[in-house]
Amino acid sequence: MRLLPLIAATFFMVSGGPYGIEDILDAGYLKGLIILLALPLLWSLPTALMIGELASALPEEGGFYVWVRRAMGPFWGYQEAWLSLAASIFDMAIYPTLFVLYLGRLFPSWTAGWHGAAWELGLIALCCIWNLLGAPAVGDASIGLFVLLLSPFAVLICAGLWHGAHLPSHISWSRSGEEGGLTTAILVAMWNYMGWDNASTVAREVDNPRRNYPRAMLASAAVVAITYIVPLAAAAWAGVPAESFSTGSWADVASTLAGPWLGIAIVIGGTLTAVGMFNALTMSYARLPMVLAEDRMLPSALAWKNGRNVPWVAVLACAVAWALALHFSFERLISIDLILYGSSLILEFVALIVLRLREPNLDRPFRAGSLVTACFIGAVPTALIVYADVASRHEHMAHMPALLLGALIAACGPVFYLLSKKTTRRPDPLPATVD
Numbered sequence: 001m002r003l004l005p006l007i008a009a010t011f012f013m014v015s016g017g018p019y020g021i022e023d024i025l026d027a028g029y030l031k032g033l034i035i036l037l038a039l040p041l042l043w044s045l046p047t048a049l050m051i052g053e054l055a056s057a058l059p060e061e062g063g064f065y066v067w068v069r070r071a072m073g074p075f076w077g078y079q080e081a082w083l084s085l086a087a088s089i090f091d092m093a094i095y096p097t098l099f100v101l102y103l104g105r106l107f108p109s110w111t112a113g114w115h116g117a118a119w120e121l122g123l124i125a126l127c128c129i130w131n132l133l134g135a136p137a138v139g140d141a142s143i144g145l146f147v148l149l150l151s152p153f154a155v156l157i158c159a160g161l162w163h164g165a166h167l168p169s170h171i172s173w174s175r176s177g178e179e180g181g182l183t184t185a186i187l188v189a190m191w192n193y194m195g196w197d198n199a200s201t202v203a204r205e206v207d208n209p210r211r212n213y214p215r216a217m218l219a220s221a222a223v224v225a226i227t228y229i230v231p232l233a234a235a236a237w238a239g240v241p242a243e244s245f246s247t248g249s250w251a252d253v254a255s256t257l258a259g260p261w262l263g264i265a266i267v268i269g270g271t272l273t274a275v276g277m278f279n280a281l282t283m284s285y286a287r288l289p290m291v292l293a294e295d296r297m298l299p300s301a302l303a304w305k306n307g308r309n310v311p312w313v314a315v316l317a318c319a320v321a322w323a324l325a326l327h328f329s330f331e332r333l334i335s336i337d338l339i340l341y342g343s344s345l346i347l348e349f350v351a352l353i354v355l356r357l358r359e360p361n362l363d364r365p366f367r368a369g370s371l372v373t374a375c376f377i378g379a380v381p382t383a384l385i386v387y388a389d390v391a392s393r394h395e396h397m398a399h400m401p402a403l404l405l406g407a408l409i410a411a412c413g414p415v416f417y418l419l420s421k422k423t424t425r426r427p428d429p430l431p432a433t434v435d
Contacts, residue, residue, distance in 0.1 A: 001205060003212045005139025008146045010220040012280035013198040016273035017149050018231045018250060019098065021192050025245040027185040029236040033229065035189045040225040043384055046377035047196045047345065048221045049368035050352050052214035055200045056365040057355075059209035062291030063200025064348050071351035071358065075417055078297060080347045081288050082413035087340035088285045088318070091195075093325035094334070095278040096120035101248050102270030120326050127279040128319050131286065134308035135205040138283045145276040152254065152265035153231050159258040160234030183391045190388060191334045192228065194341060196221070197348060198284035201291075205309065214366035282315060289314040297420040335392040339406030342385030349378030 001009065024032040051064075060066040064084070069077025100119050104111035111119060131138060196217060203209045231250075236242075240253050248270070255263030290311035293302035302314045355362060356371050368374055392402045 001135055001139035001202070002207045003215060005136070005143055006199065006206055006212055006216040007220050007223070008142035009139045009280045009283070010196065010199040010216050011146060011223055012142050012273075012276040013284055014195040014220065015192060015224040015227065016095075016277040017227050017269065018153060019102075019149075019270050019273045020094075020247070021188065021228055021232070022245040022247050022249050023188045024185045024192075025232070025242045027182050029232070029242050031182060032185055032189075032242075033232060033236070035185055036225070036228050036232065039186075039189050039193050040221060042380045043190060044193045044196065044221045044225070046381050047194075048217035049377055050349055050374075051197050051200060052217045052366045053364055053368045053374075054348070054352060054355070055203060055213035055217075056210045057362055059203040059206070059213065061201065061204040061287055063203055063287070064197045064344070064351075065201075065288060065291060067200075067355070068347050068351045071354040072347075074295075074297075075414075076347060078292070078417040078420070079410075079413045080344050081292055082416065083340050083344035083347075083410060085285065085288055085318075086409050086412075087337050087344065088281070089321050089325050090337045091341070092278060092281060092285070092318075092322040094337075095274045095281075096123045096326060098247075099123050099271050099274035099278075102251075102267050102274070105248060105251055105267050105270075106264065117326065121323060123275065123278060124319050124323055127275065127282045128315050130279050131282045131315050132306060132308065132310050132312055134310055135202050135283055138279055142276055142280055145272050149269035149272045149276065150227060152262055152269050153227070153250075155262055156250075156254050156257060156266070157230055157234040159254075159262070160231075160238035160240075163257055164234075164237035164239065186384075187334060187338060187388055187391060190384060191338060193224065194338070194345075195281075197345070198281060201284045201287040210365040282318065286311055286315040286318050289317060297417075335402040336406055336409075338385070338388045339392060339403060340409060342388060343406075343410060346378070346382050346385060349382065352378070 021036070024035060027035070054067045055063065058067055058070065062081075065077055065081040068080040097120070100111050100116045103119060104116070109115075130141065199216065200213070203213070206212060235245075235253055235257075238257055240256065244252065250270070251263040251266045254266045289298055289302040290305075291303075292298040293300055293314070302317060303311060304313045306312045352368070352374050353371075356374050368377060389403055389406075392406075
């Protein structure tokens with residue numbers, strides 16, 4: 001993949017456009033926009049800087065797994081991969097759900113009853129087949145999907161600005177009636193701004209990764225923030241009530257501002273963003289079991305590749321696991337996803353510092369500032385992750401608090417690592433330098 005497809009694929013691994021941010025407005029426009037403006041600086045930028053340095057210094061297949069393993073050894077590398085794969089089971093279940101939600105707005109009878117589950121499984125199958133064509137096919141497709149899904153929002157923004165300037169309207173910064181919890185808005189925003197490290201797992205399939213990864217991280221971080229903030233600001237300027245927003249409401253807003261035709265276009269875009277996100281993330285996550293198998297920590301069959309260098313067994317194995325989590329609700333999926341993903345992200349920030357101390361002479365085409373800066377940039381994201389974990393203590397999944405379920409899933413990592421050591425030969429140590 002070249003730079004532009006990498007940016008587009010990263011965009012889908014993180015965002016996929018304004019779809020899914022509607023629940024942020026439970027706290028009203030003012031609080032919602034402040035959150036969307038603040039998190040890119042407090043959450044996205046530090047993560048992008050960390051990934052830019054590590055991905056350019058260690059452009060290896062497996063990405064963040066390789067970074068943590070090199071910095072802290074095989075045990076912690078395995079935990080990083082385990083947490084990420086466990087998080088993917090809950091994260092990937094969200095996108096087929098969104099696909100069916102938007103499809104049902106166009107054709108309700110198509111998604112009624114068992115038909116909804118059939119569409120979700122069909123989306124998983126489609127993206128698996130797409131991924132078998134190789135990473136360049138996924139990256140190039142991401143560019144086209146990016147243009148298609150954001151085109152209706154460009155029209156919506158123009159309609160909102162025109163409406164606010166020429167028709168009687170007023171900005172209602174707060175939500176009429178009782179506002180939803182600020183915590184919910186923050187958690188939804190964090191989820192919509194996370195996943196930057198996923199692009200690192202396909203480093204060997206990226207053109208000039210040492211140069212292109214830092215550029216892709218910073219560019220995609222800016223694009224994601226703009227695609228969230230500008231449409232919501234336009235809706236506020238047009239006087240659209242904040243209470244009219246809930247998951248899937250962009251179509252109603254578009255119909256109000258420009259007519260039913262734009263609402264239909266937004267709905268079609270919603271199905272496309274679900275396809276784009278699931279497709280790009282399949283490419284990312286499937287590389288983790290592949291590199292674990294190459295390191296003899298999982299069955300060797302997971303490293304089998306087709307003629308396009310795609311780990312097809314790993315793709316199919318991941319797809320089966322993702323299909324098993326389809327019945328959980330959107331809010332519960334976000335809670336457990338943040339708990340598991342946040343833990344893996346903390347390990348990556350630790351790896352950044354450890355590698356600075358242990359390998360100061362490692363070639364780093366891009367550096368996230370001085371050692372002091374490298375230590376500091378992970379502090380706020382870590383604090384946000386702890387906040388999200390504490391806030392999720394009241395959410396329940398599988399008849400237990402989401403925080404407890406996340407802890408139990410994380411605790412399985414050391415157990416499976418010990419089992420892998422007993423059943424497979426330990427991998428050879430990583431080389432001290434990278435060519």
